[in-house]
Amino acid sequence: MTFPAQFEFLDEIRDFVAQTAREGGFAEKEIYFLQLAADEAASNIIEHSYEGISNANLDITCDVRGTILTITMRDTGKSFDPSNIKQPNLKADLSERQIGGLGLYLMRKLMDEVRYEANPKTGNLLTMTKRRG
Template sequence: MQFTAKFEYLDEIRDFVGDIARTGGFNDKDVYNIQLASDEAASNIIEHSYEGVSDGVLEISCGLKGGTITIILVDHGESFNPSEVPMPNLKADLSERKIGGLGLFLMRKLMDEVHYEADAKNNRNTLTLIKRKG
């Protein structure tokens, strides 16, 4: 599925992955968390990869295989290095709490696997989210 990389399509993106997760027999809690992780992934791409770009395209594919859901998000914007994204300090008090990096942190917590690949030659960034049932 192709989506315009704009925040107003997040609803459709969540519905798209949610329907497939439900078809795959994931329970309500897992469906919510898969939708949240996908939203955080798409939001990061829209906000960062396509920063200042109004007509970016976000391709999302979603597959089920033996109790595992795999969501692949492909964009053609700026790449990033996940290892350079600071982990949020969850123990920091209110005044020091930073919100940056929270999206990636949540993706990693909510899913079993998160992979990122930046193919600079073909200007293609691929973010893969994997969750196994149960």
């Protein structure tokens, strides 16, 4: 499915993931967290990869094979190096708490696997998987 890379379409992106997960037999609580992971991933792409670009698209697939749900997101915006994104310090007190990096941190916590490949020809590909509980 192709979605306009705009925050206003996050609702539809979450619905798309929820529908596939529901058909794949995932529990409602798992579906909530899959929606959250997809939202964080799409938000990051819209905010960072497509920074300053308003007419871009985001290609998203969501499939269940056996007990594994796989979400992919492909964009043609700026790529990034996930290893450069600092892990948020969850022990830091209020004044030192970092605001960035939280989305990627949550995606890694919520999913079993998060992979990112930057390719100048085909674009950036994010792949996230989760096994049904």
